[in-house]
Structure formats: structure tokens, C-alpha cells
Amino acid sequence: MRTNPVVLVNGNPESVAVWDLLADRLNRTDIVRRSPPGFGAPLSEQFPSTVIGYRDWLVAELEQLDGPVDLVGHDVGGSTVLGVAMTRPDLIRTWVSDSVGVFDPDYTWHDLARTWQTPGAGEASVEELLGGGIEQRVARMTAQGLPEVIAQRIGPAQGPEMGQAILGFYRSAAQPVMAELGQNLEAARARPGLAVLGTTDRFVGSEEMRRWSAARAGAEVVTLEGVGHWWMAQAPQLSAQALEKFWASA
Numbered sequence: 001m002r003t004n005p006v007v008l009v010n011g012n013p014e015s016v017a018v019w020d021l022l023a024d025r026l027n028r029t030d031i032v033r034r035s036p037p038g039f040g041a042p043l044s045e046q047f048p049s050t051v052i053g054y055r056d057w058l059v060a061e062l063e064q065l066d067g068p069v070d071l072v073g074h075d076v077g078g079s080t081v082l083g084v085a086m087t088r089p090d091l092i093r094t095w096v097s098d099s100v101g102v103f104d105p106d107y108t109w110h111d112l113a114r115t116w117q118t119p120g121a122g123e124a125s126v127e128e129l130l131g132g133g134i135e136q137r138v139a140r141m142t143a144q145g146l147p148e149v150i151a152q153r154i155g156p157a158q159g160p161e162m163g164q165a166i167l168g169f170y171r172s173a174a175q176p177v178m179a180e181l182g183q184n185l186e187a188a189r190a191r192p193g194l195a196v197l198g199t200t201d202r203f204v205g206s207e208e209m210r211r212w213s214a215a216r217a218g219a220e221v222v223t224l225e226g227v228g229h230w231w232m233a234q235a236p237q238l239s240a241q242a243l244e245k246f247w248a249s250a
Helices: 016-023 051-063 075-085 110-116 119-130 135-144 148-157 162-173 178-182 185-190 205-217 237-250
Strands: 004-009 032-033 071-074 092-096 193-199 219-224
Touching: 004 016, 004 051, 004 075, 016 071, 016 237, 032 071, 051 071, 051 110, 051 162, 051 178, 071 075, 075 092, 075 178, 075 185, 092 237, 110 119, 110 162, 135 148, 135 219, 148 237, 193 237, 205 219, 219 237
Parallel strands: 004 032, 004 071, 071 092, 092 193, 193 219
Antiparallel strands: none
């Protein structure tokens, strides 16, 4: 009987609701969801919204659970999962991430992230991205490929706190920070890993970068043809099958 809970960690600009369609299709009841502070969870004034701050937050969360756990991360949550896999493998049984490519030495942040990393322009961008009413927020997310039913559930979590978290995280992650952290990718080999590769995901590096980083981390790769950034919502059944197969093999 499986005794290791699965922990799902969402990213930006989301809440735990991004996992709803996938969670409904997983053949397990031991599902724990965690939102990074600001990304669907309260953000205190004292919290450091940085790459290292989020890694340490997740470590603290996992230390409170009966583990080791099957850890799954997406976007900001995905890179944070890798941070834990590289530094605290004792807390996890397996790890899954769609963000291995951001640790490639040649990775360049996407256009929107570079805007967030720019003082002034970043503040204006997050205000535009997260402002307005629920209908406007939903329209923005669905235009990027997120199913409307999930966008409706995420919309209420978006606001000024998330904007602060976005600016803090992405400014702390400006290159060469991620490339330097990626020098330790081989440490993630301590536990079985799975890299999720949606072929139309344009936010987390080229397919070559993702495959190369996965190889360095000793991870298997599951390729989801025609699937984009929100694989867990765009292809929930296929994603659930891939995760279940990986966990069984581990």
C-alpha cells in the first residue's frame, strides 16, 4: 500500500485550483496541495519572495508532512521543486517538474519575465496582468491556453499580493542566478525524477534545453505532444496516466 503523499505545488499566476482537473483523475486520495506565498496563499511582509525564499518555504512545508513525498511542481512551483530536489532529497521519494529548462546555462527568460525584471515596466505589467474584474482576468488566462473552468477558479486569487510575489521572484531569478543554481542539477539524481515536456510550452526553454537539463538531473522525460504550459489542465487524463506510471516505476 502506498504511504507517500503527493504534494502539488502551483506557479504563477495561479492558485491550487490549477490542479483540479488532474487531481480528479489521479488514482490516489493522499493529495496535498500547496500554493507558494503570494501565488494563491497569503504573502506576509516578512516573506522573502525570492528563488531561495520559496525553496526554503517548501522545505519547511515538507518537513511538516509524513514523508518522504512524491513532489510535483509547475512553473514557479516547478523550479522550486528542483531547488528542493537538489538540496533536501531526504524529504522526497520522487520529484516531477516542468521547469527543468530554466536551469540551462543558456536559458533566457521569456519576454514577460524580462519585463517583470525591469523596474517601472514590471510594476505596470503586473498591474495590467492582475487588475480589472474577474471576467477580464479569466479572458487573459484563457487567451494563454488555460481552460475557462480553471481560469474562473484562479481569478479570485489574483491581485496586488500576487503582483508583489511576481516581481520579487522574477527579479531574484534574473540570469545568471538560475544558470548558477543549475550547476548543481546533478544533485537531483539522488531521487527519481520526471521532466514534463509540453511541446508547445514556450515559457520554460527550448525542448533541447529541457531534455539536456533533465538528463543532467537524471530524470525521465514524458513528452506531451501539442500540450502547452498548463499541461495538468489542458491534458489532465494524459498527465495523470504519466504521473501514475512514473510513481509505479519508482
